[in-house]
Amino acid sequence: AKNATRNPDSKKLVLGHFSRDSVSYQKVAAHYDATYFKVDDWNTVTKGLSQDEIWQINESFLDQQVIQGKQILFSHDPLKARPASFFEREVSYLRELGYEFRQKNQWTWEAVR
Numbered sequence: 001a002k003n004a005t006r007n008p009d010s011k012k013l014v015l016g017h018f019s020r021d022s023v024s025y026q027k028v029a030a031h032y033d034a035t036y037f038k039v040d041d042w043n044t045v046t047k048g049l050s051q052d053e054i055w056q057i058n059e060s061f062l063d064q065q066v067i068q069g070k071q072i073l074f075s076h077d078p079l080k081a082r083p084a085s086f087f088e089r090e091v092s093y094l095r096e097l098g099y100e101f102r103q104k105n106q107w108t109w110e111a112v113r
Contacts, residue, residue, distance in 0.1 A: 016075030028075035072111035
């Protein structure tokens with residue numbers, strides 16, 4: 001998870017879909033100079049891993065960011081996450097941690113607790 005953490009010193013975190021409706025969480029993270037999750041050579045790293053094992057890496061990343069108290073932003077509406085996507089799992093996990101979601105502006109949402 002640490003190897004997949006981009007811009008780790010930021011006080012903000014951006015989550016969302018890789019690409020949906022011409023919007024990418026990576027582009028939004030760049031706009032906010034925020035932390036984001038990106039695995040280099042995804043196919044090689046995840047080869048032979050189950051979806052649950054891949055999720056454990058993602059969950060560890062989220063735990064690291066939450067412990068640091070980062071502001072959590074979304075590039076896509078968390079209430080409309082694509083079913084069975086990792087983004088949907090991130091939203092569900094944050095909900096379990098006590099977060100709620102609200103729209104910050106016309107193209108960004110945030111998690112609050």
